[in-house]
Amino acid sequence: MKKRLDLQMNNLKEYQGMLQAVFLATQDAISVVNEKGEHIMVNPAYTNITGIEPKDVIGKNALFDIEEGESLHLKVLNSKHPVSNTKLKIKPSGKTVVAQAAPIIVDNILKGSVAVLHDVTGIKDLTEKLEEAEKKIRQLTYKYLPEDIIGDSQKLKEVKMQVLKASKVPATVLLRGESGTGKELFANSIHAQSQRCDNKFIRVNCAALSDTLLESELFGYEEGAFTGAKKGGKKGLFEEANKGTIFLDEISEISLNTQAKLLRVLQEKEIMRVGSTVPISIDVRIIAATNLNLNQAVKDGKFREDLFYRINILPIYIPPLRERKEDIPLLINEFIVKINDEYGRNIGSISSEAVKLLMDYNWPGNVRELENVIGRSIINMNFNEQIIRKEHLPHLHPPINATSSFVELKNIDEIQKLSFITENAEKDYIRNVYCKLNKNKTETAKKLGISIRTLYYKMDRYGIQE
Incomplete structure (x- = not known):
C-alpha cells in the first residue's frame, strides 16, 4: 500500500514539474484567479x-x-x-491580445479561473505594413482601388459610387473635371475594379503629341508608311490595350x-494601321477625359458631335478641390x-495655422497643386524640424477671391449669361498670368496647371496677343 502511494506521489511530482515547466516556458501570458476573482498566479510571459x-x-x-x-475571468466565474x-x-x-479562459473546478466546486492571453500586436503591425505595401504596389502598377482615393466628403463619395458603377459595365466613360483633379486616378480605379483588371x-x-x-x-x-518608320511596322496603343x-x-x-478614326474604333471595334488597308479587330474599353466644355467645343465646330455622343455615354464629373x-x-x-x-x-504633422491657411486657399491647380505645395514646404524645412508650420508654406498665389469682385446690377437688362462672365474672368486671368511671367x-x-496645347487653344480662342 505504502509502495503504491509513494509511486502515485512521484507521478504527481512529475506532472507538477511538467506543468510548471509549461507554465514558465510558454510564450503566451497565463493568469490564474481564485473564486473571488483575485490574481493568485501569473507566468513570466x-x-x-x-x-x-x-x-x-x-x-x-x-x-x-x-x-x-x-474580464474573461469574471465571465467564467459567473457562468x-x-x-x-x-x-x-x-x-x-x-x-492587443486574443484571450481565452476556463473554470478551475475541483470535486464539482469552482475554485477559480485560468486565462491564456496571446499577443497579436505584432500580427496587427504586420497586417498594417502588408496593407501599406499592397497600396504601394497598386501605385507602382497603376491599379488603384476606391480606398486609394483619399477623401471622405460627400461629393467624393458620390464620385466613388459612380466609379464603382462604371467598373461593372463595359460602357465608354467620359471623365470631366479641371486639370489636377486626378482624372487618371479615377480612370485607373474603374479599370482596376472591372473584369479587364488583369489586362493592360x-x-x-x-495634348502631348502632334496630330501625326x-x-x-x-x-x-x-x-514604309512614312519616313523613319520602323522595319516591320509597329503596334499601336489600341492593339497594346486589347482586352x-x-x-x-x-x-x-x-x-x-x-x-x-477614333469614331470608327468605337463603332466598328477595329483599327487601321497607318499605311495599311487591312482592318484589325480589337476589344478595348475607352475612358476619355477632358477639362474643357465639350458641348461648347461641338458648337464651335472643334469636336465632332457624333463622337461626343459616343464617348458621353457614362459621364462622371470630378469636383475641384475647392468644392x-x-x-x-x-x-x-x-x-x-x-x-x-x-x-x-x-515629417510628423502640420500645424493648425498652416492647415487653416491651406483651407482658405482656392486651389486653382486642385489636388496636384496641393501636393506640390506640401512638397515645397517640406523642402523649406530644416532636417531637425518635424512639423510643417505657416512659415514653411510657399507663397500661395492667387489668394482666395483674388479674381472675384462684386458687380452691382442696376437693372435687369444688365444680366448676362454665366458662361459669358466665367469666360471673361478666365480670359483676364490668363492674360494677367501670361504678362506677369x-x-x-x-x-x-x-x-x-494646363498643357501647353490647351494654353495655345485658349489664347487663340480669347484673342490674347503674343
Whole structure:
C-alpha cells in the first residue's frame, strides 16, 4: 500500500514539474484567479506582454490589467463555462491580445479561473505594413482601388459610387473635371475594379503629341508608311490595350481627322494601321477625359458631335478641390507620408495655422497643386524640424477671391449669361498670368496647371496677343 502511494506521489511530482515547466516556458501570458476573482498566479510571459510584475498583480482584482474589454475571468466565474477568442487591450503596455479562459473546478466546486492571453500586436503591425505595401504596389502598377482615393466628403463619395458603377459595365466613360483633379486616378480605379483588371491599362496624353504622331501612336503603322518608320511596322496603343482599357486624357485636343478614326474604333471595334488597308479587330474599353466644355467645343465646330455622343455615354464629373475642402487635411497627411518616403524625411504633422491657411486657399491647380505645395514646404524645412508650420508654406498665389469682385446690377437688362462672365474672368486671368511671367508660354501653362496645347487653344480662342 505504502509502495503504491509513494509511486502515485512521484507521478504527481512529475506532472507538477511538467506543468510548471509549461507554465514558465510558454510564450503566451497565463493568469490564474481564485473564486473571488483575485490574481493568485501569473507566468513570466504575462509580465512580458502586460508590463506588470507578479508582485504588483497578485491579490489584485481581475479587472486590474484590462484597458479595453471585459474580464474573461469574471465571465467564467459567473457562468462556470469557458470563454474563447475574445479581443482585449491590456494595460499598461497597451498591447492587443486574443484571450481565452476556463473554470478551475475541483470535486464539482469552482475554485477559480485560468486565462491564456496571446499577443497579436505584432500580427496587427504586420497586417498594417502588408496593407501599406499592397497600396504601394497598386501605385507602382497603376491599379488603384476606391480606398486609394483619399477623401471622405460627400461629393467624393458620390464620385466613388459612380466609379464603382462604371467598373461593372463595359460602357465608354467620359471623365470631366479641371486639370489636377486626378482624372487618371479615377480612370485607373474603374479599370482596376472591372473584369479587364488583369489586362493592360494604357495611358495617352492626347495634348502631348502632334496630330501625326498621335495617329501613329494610337493606331500603329506598317513598314514604309512614312519616313523613319520602323522595319516591320509597329503596334499601336489600341492593339497594346486589347482586352484591356485605354485612357485618352485631354481628348478635346484631338484633331477632327483623328476624331473620325477614333469614331470608327468605337463603332466598328477595329483599327487601321497607318499605311495599311487591312482592318484589325480589337476589344478595348475607352475612358476619355477632358477639362474643357465639350458641348461648347461641338458648337464651335472643334469636336465632332457624333463622337461626343459616343464617348458621353457614362459621364462622371470630378469636383475641384475647392468644392470638397473638407478632404484637404486627409490629403495633406497622405502627401506627408508619400513625400517622407520619396525625400527620406521624417515629417510628423502640420500645424493648425498652416492647415487653416491651406483651407482658405482656392486651389486653382486642385489636388496636384496641393501636393506640390506640401512638397515645397517640406523642402523649406530644416532636417531637425518635424512639423510643417505657416512659415514653411510657399507663397500661395492667387489668394482666395483674388479674381472675384462684386458687380452691382442696376437693372435687369444688365444680366448676362454665366458662361459669358466665367469666360471673361478666365480670359483676364490668363492674360494677367501670361504678362506677369513675361509672356513665357511654358511657364504660364505650368503655373495654370494646363498643357501647353490647351494654353495655345485658349489664347487663340480669347484673342490674347503674343
